[in-house]
Amino acid sequence: MGTAGGGENRDNGQAKLGRHLTLLTALPPALLTLLLLLYMPDIAAGRTISFGFVWIADLGIAFRFYIDALSLLFALLISAIGAFVAIYAVAFLHGHPQLRRFFLYLYLFIVGMLGLVLAGDLITLFVFWEVTSVASYLLIGFNHTSAVARRSALQALLVTTLGGLCLLVGLLLLGSVAGSYEMTQVLASGEAVRASPLYFAILILLLIGAFSKSAQLPFHFWLPNAMAAPTPVSAYLHSATMVKAGIYLLARMHPVMGQTDIWEWTLTCTGAATATVAAVAALRQTDLKLALAYTTVIALGTLTMFLGSDATIVIAAAITFLFVHSLYKAALFMVVGIIDKQAGTRDINKLGGLGQSMQITFVIALAAALSMAGFPPFLGFIGKELKYEGALAVASEPALVATAAVFANAVTVTVAGMVALKPFLGRPNHVYPNVQEAPAGLWISPLILGGLGLTFGLVPELVNDELITPAVTAILGTSETIELKLWHGLNIPLLLSILTFGLGIAMYLGLSRLRDWLSWDFSHAPTNADQLWDKSLEKLRLIAALQTNLLQNGVMRHYLTVIFFTISLVLTYALIRTGQYSLVFEWPHLNLKEWAAILLTVGGALMAGAARKPLIAICALGALGVGIALIYLFFGAPDVAITQLLVETLFLVLVAAILPRLPVFSPGRKIRFRSRDAALGALLGLLVTLTILVVLQTPFDSPASNFFKEASVPQAHGRNIVNVILVDFRALDTFGEIIVVFTAAIAAVTLLGHRLRRGKQ
Amino acid sequence: MNSLVLQSATRVLVALLLVFSVYMLLRGHNHPGGGFIAGLIAASAFALFAMAWGMEAAQSALRIPPGNLAATGVLIAAFSGVLAVFFEGAPFSGQWLQLTGHKNTGGISISNVLIFDIGVYLVVFGSVLTLIFALEEVK
Amino acid sequence: MRIFLLNLLLAISWAALTGNATLVNLSFGFLLGYLALRISPELPGGSIYFKRLQNFSRLCIFFLQELVLSSLRAAWEVFSPILKSRPIIVRIPLEIHERNQIFVLINLISLTPGTMVLDIAPDNSALIVHTMFVDNPDRFRQEIRLGFERRVREAIS
Amino acid sequence: MPVTTVDIHSSIIMLAINISSLMLLLALVMCFLRIALGPTLADRVVALDVLNILAVAYCALLAIASGQPVYLDAAIALALVAFLVSVAFARFIEKSGKKL
Amino acid sequence: MSWLLALPFLIPIGTALATFSARARHPLCGALSVLGCTILLIIAVTIILLVEQNGPIAAQMGDWEAPFGITLVADRLSAIMLLISAIVGLCVSLFALSDIDKNRVTLGFHSFFQLLLAGVCGSFVTGDLFNLYVWFEVMLIASFALLVLGGERVQLDGGIKYVALNLISTLLMLTSIGLIYGLTGTLNMAQLHISLAAVNNPVAVSALAVLFIAAFGIKAAIFPLFFWLPASYHTPPVAVTAVFAGLLTKVGVYTLIRTFTLIFPNDPGFTHNILLGTALLTMLTGVLGAAAQYEFRKILAFHIISQIGFLVLGLALNSPLALAGSVFYIVHNIVAKTNLFLISGTVQRLSGSFELSEIGGIYKASPLLSTFFFIAAFSLSGFPPLSGFWAKLLLLKASLDQTAYLVAAVILITGVLTLYSMSKIWAEAFWKPDPTGDCSDLYTLSLPERLQRLLPVAFLALVTLGLGLLPEPLINYALATASELLEPKDYLDAVLKPESIQSMGNR
């Protein structure tokens, strides 16, 4: 991480460095992509790779990676698109003072995502899961001077962390049920997991984790807000990767957790609902980036919906769509970024006529949008056809799924139009007259991505044989064959496609009217999750403030009361909980001397308690001190008695020395408090008395005391046993004690503001 | 406090209290007394001094700042505790140098136990005095 | 002073000779030494020493006597059903000026039944005395001057 | 340990000790009442002072009753320092100059 | 051997005396303090190595055999606490060189600091209950002194509450110790393990147990006894708060662990359930308290409470894994918490305030400092791969293993709320643009000051990171500690059988 930039030279150096970094930054992910591609044939053939080391042997936790076709597919998408985003970002953020920080975060993110999809251990998976949360937090908050960015970052962080923690619990439970955290073993123990009584809990926890990360209902609200991030980030995060971590998790857990009704129903319904809600929301947007973001939520909903099923065709549809979506969505976000950068706005109502000046961008936008809209011969078309095929094959609710899919896709078509047509067609906008084509650094990445969409559409075997089919196989655990082709013949999916196009185009044409129609105010709807978020944070602060005002209210007497009350409470409980003891209390024969001492002590105490003036209390304390000293004296403790008297005397001398500077009268307390305090005091006194009496019921034998009596003269050569204990048997206590006294003295002096004198004055 | 009675009596009493404190210190191992008590008595002597003749007089009579006295006491006590390192004993173990007579019956001896008690005496004396002087001084 | 030391030495020699160092024996030795010195050939400063010792002893006896009397008088007053006392506060000018003398005088007055020194004038020229049993302030002043002040002057100089 | 010359358990001594205990007990109570009643701080301090002196008496009484002269040490210590309280409070009363 | 165990408090006391006599010479005083801490660290390392090799080691002070005299013991728990205290001591003493003004040094800051360390280390090594009380007092009085040193208004106000509430704990502890002696006739903790089990007086044992919970609970700042902490921790200079935060409450937790594994292990249905309820409430109230604050150090202070809840939780769950979790959590928390306070001090140095509304722009001005804060804060929030993650994982797993799902839920909620507060600080102090515009960056500080402020912070951050990446040694150590605590046979042998000590001394 770079140090703070100050001065022109440093900025220049950084800019130069940035230019040189162009290739370098893209190099690691690109190399990784190549590496993964090398492994691809092997993996596709059914081999898996596993490596790592034991992290914590005693807990069976390992830092382990596991590559099968599913993880390979994700890893490839992440690293490849990562490389493109890196290239794009260098151009996009050119000259930005914190460029290096940006790349640091980006790499952190890439590493997190790769680790997540390649994890071969549940804990490893979670570690990387959280790394992506943190990295996305930093990326979303990259424009940290903007309050909106900070809010969005916090929102994303909290939502995904909440989900992440649930996931952690789920993973821990899963690990304990499966008997291991190792991925291969977990994957193999589906039967046991589904039979476990904890299955439902695990499922819910994992789903909360996955849904929060993948912005499913009801956690969907953070993703559009995350658009506060710089454009390349949005592109990366919200197309290729982070949100798909949840999808990956669902796919990964499919063999273990799937194939149950509850799995299917939950996923299907959540996915469908998410897709529908997001579709409506997408139509209402005028910000291109937001509109795209909502289509991402649509896509995620669709994917979730499909992953609920265990039919081959449905899973194949999901995986293909996932692949397609990554390509076009990344490209489109980049295009929006270009428009934003060149035209200075992303507002769809202000944009228009850019096609002439930005021809390359226009072409790219078209290519990606057509793929998104699912026009042949783009890969998107194949994806969509498969989607419909899959939707109809969903066992539980084919009609619902199909309807949701059609509606979602129609909206996608509309948004594709919004992104690829609206800004470029029509008359040039006079507000932004001098719009230039973007530099190559900006358009090269989307161009390649858009081109790939077309290429793979024309030659689907490129991706099918070694990526999609093996991935589906990995999810379902059975060897599957899937055909990807542009022309399936005239069938229901095709009809649905046509319906989709018609609907989508109609909506695009009537977009402004549609938006007016949809423009009822969501702001007061209880379902507005974003506002709910604000409200719940506000509630949280309120509750926090309330509880703080209640507990930590700054009044010392309140603190003391609570402490004394707590002690009384637990002591009462401890004393009565067994309810099986009899206290033997004999009034012993105390002689008059002893009564005198007791009377003096008790009288002194009561008088000090009743005294309103400190002075009277002090005199009472003097009497009390004498009484206690006499008690010590009468029961064979002259050393203690003398010390008590001396200390009492010196204490009173000190008090008298300080008293002239203190107020004569004390503030009184209300009668209500007085009686409450007295009751509390009486209760605590009673409890302590009882405790002492209870302790006294046990016969006493102190080997230490006996030892001291016997060893005092022969071994320690002293006749005052108490003193021998103090200076020999337990000299360490005394040593500590003199340190306390010494410290107290110098502390008091420094407190009173005196320097300790260094010599005679 | 400018009182003829108090000031006159203090001449005798301070000396008396100091002597008495040393007496309590030295016999503490075998009779009631010891470093604490002795230290407190010695501190009382100077408290009386300060009350009768003023704090400056008491301080200059003491010559050493009481804080340093206390620190010296800690040092002495620590020294007596670690003295055992030269005799292969554990920390704070008793070491006796018997000059005459027998340890258990009397005679004259030097022991780290006594040194320790002297340390305690000085700490208590110095600390309490420090406190008294400080509180007296508050303006 | 030298003679006092000599006397003390004699007392210690006596204790050493008898092999009994108890307090009683030492006191006895001191008395013996005193008598011996008394009849010895005259020592320089001896007469002053003997005089002082005599006066001091007298003062001590007087002191104890007053203590007992005072306490008895106080007890009487305390136990009597009706309080007969007539407390007054009297200012007594002093003729002695040495601090030590005044100190002893104050202690003596304090020990007298029913009297108590409340304060001393800043220049040590007078005492403020509280007394319970004397009606006439002037007579009280006179008593003090003749009774205590003289004795103190004799005992301490 | 010094041995007592007379039997402290003899009836005369025991009786004397008991009566003495009672009287001192009453004395303590009365002192205490004066501390409680005041009315001025000086009254309370005097009572405290007397209380301290009576504590010395108690030490002596205990030494007699138990036949243990060690309690004399407590008596000496108390006799030497107890008046400090009075002096300190007297100083306070003078300094603060109010009727307390 | 016996000397080695006495050194952890003898060295700081010696250093305290040295700094006391040198208190007028500012640089010398600081150097002495750092030197003392370095020596302490060496000793702590030696002890932990020995303990790791030989198991618990004991030393009889004054050569008086075990249940009679005072025994010093170092088992794994003590050893790790010593080590971490020495580390914190060194870091804070280094940091204090620039954070503590000359006036406070002259008033004896370093002496009090060293005495505090002596009290802390003494508490960790002692095997005697009353001696523990004495060391607690040393620690307490030194902390009083440090808290009000300098005597500012706010310090005095906070100091009053701190002193008032802590003294209650002290008295409670003293009473409890007296009563337990009255019940068993011994003060030696190992002997108490044996004697108390033989006492046939369940009511008395229960009452004593709750008295100890209350006494140490106040020190440890558990619910609802924690008031002194938020009332005072934001008032003294940051170096003081840092060492308080790192060590003081942890000593309370240490004694809770020690007491309720060694002395009161026999009635977990009663004692440990009280602790469990307390722990959960502590976690929640602490973290909620933090959510209501907008002052850097107040937020951190409330988090201390919440994290105390975690520490007590591990004890309350009473399983090897849970105890190991507690041990790991203590180490993690001391490091991270101290670091956060040190960072808050530097932030205040740069921006002039602790109020979040008045500071900002640190991220832009001092990325290095920001990185360290980020590491510490996210570690505290339990993010992998930082130390806090493992601490949380252990406790979570322990609670799940016992099917204590409510506990797991509270852990999760607390985790998220912790994150909320930490990200609040991050967003406000670091990300937000500087509202006043007078925030300087680290380069405006002189080189020595920068080093004195950054070295400890960097080191502690590295420890956090290191414990996160390579947790295994510490987790293994924590697990071994836990089994040692739950099966104290070795501890008892070391303390009560002199021959075993003898043989080890010869080895």
Place this chain on the structure above:
Amino acid sequence: MVLDELFIAALILIGSFFGFSAALGLLRMPDFYTRMSTSGKAATLCCGLLLAGVATLFQDAQVTARAVAAILFLLLTVPIGVHMIARAAFRVGTPMWRGSFVKPRFKNPKKELQ
């Protein structure tokens, strides 16, 4: 022996009688000054007699010496304490007993001292 016993018993009884009387005076006397006059000396005497009893009982040089020392110390310190309090009370103008036949004459103690 019986004589000894009687002597000791007498010392004890007389001593404690004075203690009692001192306390009674403290309680019964009407104003500060009279309370003071009747209590301090009696209390001292009480201690002296009891300490004499101790010395008589043990008849041991050391014990006697310590008893004598205690008495001497009391004689030295008690009057000082008493005087200091009296002075303070006088200086702050503590009123005299109103029932006495001389009315309180010192309204302003400082003036009186001139």
Place this chain on the structure above:
Amino acid sequence: MEGPLAIVVGILIATGVYLMLARDLLHYLFGLVMISNAANLAIFITGRLTRASPALIPEGLEVPPMPVANPLPQALILTAIVIGFGLLAFTLALIAQAYKVLGTLDVDTMRIAEPRKIKRKASP
């Protein structure tokens, strides 16, 4: 013998608690003194009371010839008394300084470290 003294301890604690809860810091201090004494007394009585001789061994003997009071609690109390004195003295100094600086001993008005209202800032 222990019973009545246990009640004394209870009374001391009751009054101490009552005093500590007063608004005035000085009263708090007095309460502290009282509870401090109560703690010491509690140690003393649970170490079992005896009217036996003090724990001193006469000259010429190696062990006490008759039962003596339990010396260990005495040693503990001595330590505790002196420690307590240090703490009390410090607290006294703190109270004096607090009054000097803050101008009050009324704990209800000591709200500098924790002001009455929590500042609630509208924070994004």
